[in-house]
Amino acid sequence: MIIIDGAEGEGGGQVVRNALALSLVTGEPFRITNIRGKRAKPGLMRQHMTAIEAACSIGNAECSGLAVGSLEIEFRPGRVEPGDYHFSVGTAGSTGLVLQTILMPLIAAGKPSRIFLEGGTHNMMAPPFDFIERSFLPIIGRMGPRVEARLIRHGFYPRGGGKIEVVISPSRLAPIECTDRGQAISCSATALFAGLPFGIADREISTARKLLDWPDNAFAVRQLPEDLGPGNVLLLESAFEHVTEIVTGFGKLGVSAESLAKTASQRMSGYLGSTAFAGPYLADQLLLPFALAGGGSFTTVKPSQHARTAADVIAMFTGKRFEFEQLADGSHLVAPV
């Protein structure tokens, strides 16, 4: 039985999700203590419960200690059953985080699956749908499995109500080299808004336009049906031959449109100014598939605490450690050894 101290490293819900995915793939049971020990409200929150329950239902797993606020659970995986699943996430949760928990086990499951996920699709503290669809899943596709995601309805915090469909055609994960972005193909800045004044999206776009040296036709405002709102995100997307980076600014009460757009634009400029293949969020997502592929490598800007914690958990289940090597141009080469 693998025992994880949930308060170690970054110490958040990601440790739980990674452990669930790894446990289902490797068949190793685990116990995690001090769940989210460093957080203001420690223990499992509703969204983590949903992720655990999803893991239990696809993997015929048993979990003891499951309760809101629980500091310790024990998880015993069974056989992962591919098929059709439908999971709903409550207000604070994101569909992307549930997908993060169950995707790798279903990719390794031998038969196709189709999943409907309801809840937030563009929530803070989680990869938004656009990132999953156009930044993360294409890399998985290059490794072998085909995973297609479709956005049926947007879901913003706090209202939720979004829906996505993910179709998974499994295959072995092959190691690949991701060190070169290739030629720049396109770029776009889109301000999505629903149930809010047009001016908010407009101000985001004009701020981004000033900070990013992009052609005029790259900037757009998109109004979504009123009843999906309130909600607003600014999506900055930069597509290259081998990779697409998406930076998101999430609109929320108390944050001005200008400051949100400025932060997002600066982060996009930071990525464009480096030679690294993966931005920080993509790097976090790639660790698990690269470890399961057992090889390959990618470059990224600077490994986050998130990434280092994820690497530690991965090592506990797979024995594979990651090496983070700083290169001459300041980027880091990440490879399982």
Add this chain to the structure above:
Amino acid sequence: MKPLVVIGFLGSTLDGSKFGPSRWNKWRPSVGITMQEDLRVDRFVLLHGTPHGRLAEYVAEDIASVSPETTIDLRRMDFKNPWDFEEVYGKLLDFARAEPFDPEVEDYLIHITTGTHVAQICLFLLTEAHYLPGRLLQTQPSRGTVSPVGEWNTIDLDLSRYDSIATRFAVASAESQSFLKSGIETRNAGFNGIIDEIEHVALRSKAPVLLMGPTGAGKSQLARRIYELKRLKHQVGGAFVEVNCATLRGDSAMSALFGHRKGAFTGAAADRPGLLRSADKGMLFLDEIGELGLDEQAMILRAIEDKRFLPVGADKESAADFQLIAGTNRDLGEAVASGIFREDLYARLNLWTFTLPGLAERREDIEPNLDYELDRFAEREGQRVSFNKEARQRYLAFAISSDARWTGNFRDLAASVTRMATLSPRGRIDVDCVDSEVARLRKLWLHANAVDDGLASLLSDEALAALDPFDRVQLAETVRICRASRSLSEAGRSLFAASRARRTSANDADRLRKYLTRFGLDWSAVAKN
């Protein structure tokens, strides 16, 4: 984990909103409950009236969207008048009785933030009475930010926090019931009875009261409470004057009690009103009244009977109207018999006589008084000191055992607590601290014993230590009689009076001499002291 069920009213105002996206910028309690990341509601029983059916549906849809884990159970409950207590209580009681609650299988939270205040009160009452077998759920908007989520907390009426409130109510009501008892910690039934009686007497009579009992049994504290009680009832207006008669000796005793005129004696540089005068319209507490000289006793008697007395050196009498409470640890009846206390004064005092038991006879009161003394220490020193659990148990085990003699009664207990509280590291009395205090008390009482029976001045420490307790009491009584007698023969006659009466001749003096010799004592050594 048991499923969680929330029961609450739809708030027709608080849960209401515009039908549009802006509703998500408003705190709606019923929706907010289901948006908490650390609260998972499995079923929500939402009570609403027919006119609010549309709002209920709307709120239910929003709950479904933010909380797919929640099953919504809309219940219609119509009131003719939602402000009518009887109707609301009755309908909610019917609801509670009909609902198949099973606390073994489900947890229940009763939401009291929505609904009329009458509904809130009824929900509270039904929860307190366990008709609704759950905890109260309270929600509120987040402070400082606009959030549709808000905050939540629960109140468990069965838990200790509520108990402490209930205890405070109990204390308050006991206080109005018996003013005297509050401040005097007791669980002793006999003592309780005495206090009740004193309270009765104090409120109905102005006659003197005599409190008997050993030193430190709480006579002075009780006298002060009687005074406060009478003052509260506007029966006395003047001051409370307390005198320990053992401290009044010789010439100054008269002057202290009854005052003097300027120039009455050397050093009488100015008029002095005296303690009786100070107690005018108030209360005079004469503690250890048995120690008062015979002359003063006569003056006091006259002061009680005529409310008049003559200050030293004055040619005109002074007047003072006071209530007298006398305290003594002596048997005044015996003092009268041996001629050291005036019979007429005793008769005057012996109308309302109460005997307070010593702490050793009220061992069940040691624990409450321990807390009381800790409180007093905190008040006095501004520092709250407490026992750790083990230390408290150990101290109490000793305190209520027969090893603890409590010869100084409450004075011993107060001193003991003060010592421990002062010596405790970081405001926590631990086992070590208790152990050394227990040793200190044992030593104190061993010593007190020697002082009491007067043998310490006659015998060396070694000789005393070698004495069996059995012999010790015998010797002590013998010495006492010797000292009260003029000669060895007189002492012998008193000591062997019974056998003398049976047998016509006996040499009592010789028998006594031989007895004393056994302890290395003779008549002159014993009588000298």
